[in-house]
Amino acid sequence: MKSDHTHDIDARSWLASANDASTPFPLQNLPFGAFRRAGTNEAFRGGVALGDQVIDLGALSEAGAFLGLAADAARACAQPSLNAFFDMGPDAWRALRHALFALFDARRENAGSGQRCLVPQASVEHGMPAHIGDYTDFYTSIDHARNIVKLLRPDGAVSPNFKWMPVAYHGRVSSIGLSGQNVRRPCGQRMAVGARVPDVGPCTRLDYELELGIVIGVGNGQGERIPVASAEDHVFGLCLLNDWSARDIQAWESTPLGPFLAKSFATTLSPWIVTMDALAPYRTAWTRPVDDPQPLAYLSAPALDESSAIDIRLDVALETAMHRRDALPPTRLSCTSFRHQYWTLAQMVAHHTIAGCNLRSGDLLGSGTISGPSRDEAGALIELTQAGHAPIRLPTGETRAFLEDGDAVVMSGWCERPGYARIGFGENRAEVLPAKWD
Amino acid sequence: MKSDHTHDIDARSWLASANDASTPFPLQNLPFGAFRRAGTNEAFRGGVALGDQVIDLGALSEAGAFLGLAADAARACAQPSLNAFFDMGPDAWRALRHALFALFDARRENAGSGQRCLVPQASVEHGMPAHIGDYTDFYTSIDHARNIVKLLRPDGAVSPNFKWMPVAYHGRVSSIGLSGQNVRRPCGQRMAVGARVPDVGPCTRLDYELELGIVIGVGNGQGERIPVASAEDHVFGLCLLNDWSARDIQAWESTPLGPFLAKSFATTLSPWIVTMDALAPYRTAWTRPVDDPQPLAYLSAPALDESSAIDIRLDVALETAMHRRDALPPTRLSCTSFRHQYWTLAQMVAHHTIAGCNLRSGDLLGSGTISGPSRDEAGALIELTQAGHAPIRLPTGETRAFLEDGDAVVMSGWCERPGYARIGFGENRAEVLPAKWD
Numbered sequence: 001m002k003s004d005h006t007h008d009i010d011a012r013s014w015l016a017s018a019n020d021a022s023t024p025f026p027l028q029n030l031p032f033g034a035f036r037r038a039g040t041n042e043a044f045r046g047g048v049a050l051g052d053q054v055i056d057l058g059a060l061s062e063a064g065a066f067l068g069l070a071a072d073a074a075r076a077c078a079q080p081s082l083n084a085f086f087d088m089g090p091d092a093w094r095a096l097r098h099a100l101f102a103l104f105d106a107r108r109e110n111a112g113s114g115q116r117c118l119v120p121q122a123s124v125e126h127g128m129p130a131h132i133g134d135y136t137d138f139y140t141s142i143d144h145a146r147n148i149v150k151l152l153r154p155d156g157a158v159s160p161n162f163k164w165m166p167v168a169y170h171g172r173v174s175s176i177g178l179s180g181q182n183v184r185r186p187c188g189q190r191m192a193v194g195a196r197v198p199d200v201g202p203c204t205r206l207d208y209e210l211e212l213g214i215v216i217g218v219g220n221g222q223g224e225r226i227p228v229a230s231a232e233d234h235v236f237g238l239c240l241l242n243d244w245s246a247r248d249i250q251a252w253e254s255t256p257l258g259p260f261l262a263k264s265f266a267t268t269l270s271p272w273i274v275t276m277d278a279l280a281p282y283r284t285a286w287t288r289p290v291d292d293p294q295p296l297a298y299l300s301a302p303a304l305d306e307s308s309a310i311d312i313r314l315d316v317a318l319e320t321a322m323h324r325r326d327a328l329p330p331t332r333l334s335c336t337s338f339r340h341q342y343w344t345l346a347q348m349v350a351h352h353t354i355a356g357c358n359l360r361s362g363d364l365l366g367s368g369t370i371s372g373p374s375r376d377e378a379g380a381l382i383e384l385t386q387a388g389h390a391p392i393r394l395p396t397g398e399t400r401a402f403l404e405d406g407d408a409v410v411m412s413g414w415c416e417r418p419g420y421a422r423i424g425f426g427e428n429r430a431e432v433l434p435a436k437w438d
Numbered sequence: 439m440k441s442d443h444t445h446d447i448d449a450r451s452w453l454a455s456a457n458d459a460s461t462p463f464p465l466q467n468l469p470f471g472a473f474r475r476a477g478t479n480e481a482f483r484g485g486v487a488l489g490d491q492v493i494d495l496g497a498l499s500e501a502g503a504f505l506g507l508a509a510d511a512a513r514a515c516a517q518p519s520l521n522a523f524f525d526m527g528p529d530a531w532r533a534l535r536h537a538l539f540a541l542f543d544a545r546r547e548n549a550g551s552g553q554r555c556l557v558p559q560a561s562v563e564h565g566m567p568a569h570i571g572d573y574t575d576f577y578t579s580i581d582h583a584r585n586i587v588k589l590l591r592p593d594g595a596v597s598p599n600f601k602w603m604p605v606a607y608h609g610r611v612s613s614i615g616l617s618g619q620n621v622r623r624p625c626g627q628r629m630a631v632g633a634r635v636p637d638v639g640p641c642t643r644l645d646y647e648l649e650l651g652i653v654i655g656v657g658n659g660q661g662e663r664i665p666v667a668s669a670e671d672h673v674f675g676l677c678l679l680n681d682w683s684a685r686d687i688q689a690w691e692s693t694p695l696g697p698f699l700a701k702s703f704a705t706t707l708s709p710w711i712v713t714m715d716a717l718a719p720y721r722t723a724w725t726r727p728v729d730d731p732q733p734l735a736y737l738s739a740p741a742l743d744e745s746s747a748i749d750i751r752l753d754v755a756l757e758t759a760m761h762r763r764d765a766l767p768p769t770r771l772s773c774t775s776f777r778h779q780y781w782t783l784a785q786m787v788a789h790h791t792i793a794g795c796n797l798r799s800g801d802l803l804g805s806g807t808i809s810g811p812s813r814d815e816a817g818a819l820i821e822l823t824q825a826g827h828a829p830i831r832l833p834t835g836e837t838r839a840f841l842e843d844g845d846a847v848v849m850s851g852w853c854e855r856p857g858y859a860r861i862g863f864g865e866n867r868a869e870v871l872p873a874k875w876d
Contacts, residue, residue, distance in 0.1 A: 169695035
């Protein structure tokens, strides 16, 4: 989709906090989530972040603020999960976006119904935006793949299928949580280098992986394919995803069927889904190196090449207990952009369905670890610390090879481009709790 | 659980078809599923198979046939899925089993309420017995593992973790279907031997895998472990599972993260879940070869060793279009028993939760392909035909290296033991439809 008036950098809201230069949620963003007032037994319902407020879509729907498709869409958002809204498709998503934009636009004369539907973000708790039927984790950063291969074998090469298909595996749904929910250090079985017998105990090489979560809006029937040219119409939006990884468990269990317990104890999502419409202005071209194979026909959409990548800036910061004690801000560990990814969202969706696997609204795809070409753009500690051999020195005087108990991993993401507003994803934060082990 | 009066070989029902020597569903079985009358818009509800009838648990609950815990359990089964019933735990499962046994026992004096709740199996359609939140596929047959390794490298060995842990990977939930739903041949990307460029098209090496589906009754909290000694209390029962596999796609995509599209286009379950209580009499000892490592503590439950395996006989038959034309019965391809499996149900459940991954009621575990020690006990065509090099000759005059369009794969399973009734799983049948490809 092309840029439209909802991307106008000069647009202002009558809600002052939406115009604050530091908010991730100006009028041009309007990301979706599910929420209720914290400490109540209210039902969760859909909400949209604006400035420091949540627009309560349940209340807005009841107030009859909108007409036509936008009203139908708001009504679908009044439910505890957004799946029914997702199922309505891009026209409905866009109709609601435009109606919300108009209602909160500073030029709006009577915005009373908007005013009455605001809930301060500071007073809400979040629910999962949608019921997730399946979660698939991709592996689409060639820099990540190269970094990992080099750690395993200095002369190794990325697996031969990497440049031909967006490789992926199935992940675990039950343990997906939201930012703010802390994560217990897992226990498991691993084989030490040179050992002949594995041992069991708390993970000693706990890591994060910086990813984007791709939220499916509209699915496909079993046995049907989604063509790459229209694949993005099936994507509702993106959020931040931390694919927690137990490297010691992973190394021992993953042959021959891939990662299992090393990644299924927890996955953390940020609560707000930034829509594909909001991301439109930050799209950019990505072209394969000329020596690389060109994508097979089912993965090729030349008309999209000029805008196939999205420049989403991402960073990961670490906050240890010492940071908190000394009131220091989290230490940034790395910063990169989603635009380096080797495979696009459209290619991931098209590939996922080539064999007839059905996607359903609310399904989650992980982008895979997002690492950029330079070393300080790596999206996981295993890359940044060379598998622990080069620990990171923190301003607190501590060092980190892998995560310690009490460490909080804080991911954030935003888009900016001259002539357009700066929009953000908010924060994805979770702290490591000590393992339970006897 | 020990054998009790519900396993009495002399028990007879007043429902004549339940006493038929050929029925998989005598009074001693009582497997659970979900159903409605075919061709209606009735809500699905829980049912139990008995002879050629379904006991309608919705109707039975409404009729007030039971008291106490059994009545509560029947009420939970009146819903479209059995998850709430599963959540009630083994005492409730057993109470309902015993109440059903008593109601349909031939010695019952007034069984009118039972009579009024019967629906002929021939007139029903099945629903998924439970909402499946996650599906995990294990790899627990050492004979299968050995067979596959030999095909890849004649001097190869099973991966070193095999004897230390029940290896597994996450599977796809959205494409799980029931017996009777046909399966479209998938398309996908594969690299021919010696080729430098992959191609895309209909799968040329379509296979089945004979497995058991393990249905989780009671889950665990995230970050909590299920001890191996009590792990079976979390299992509601078993069904037949066909893990359809596209071998050409699998070989090319599975490095480094495991199978993905090769197995996510379809998985087929039999509609009836045989409970752990019904299976109790057919348990048997399994002991590791003395040279093999003994299980680590979290996988070790010596008190269970005498009954850790279950002698479930399984067979796979093939029915081609020629069989149907010539009115020939399906050709049996192989026959084996679940008792050969290297890892037990309890070990799978305990291992699944060692890192804190939460199971939920209704979750599905696949046993992994079930192959026995001899060649004709192999649970997949790739093993039976030596990766296609030794095609099977059928009585129709045809040969099969892999599955052709129109082939129906028919799996069945049963238990028998001197002094006990013969109970069955019924049938798991699905036919291969031609690929859709331009």
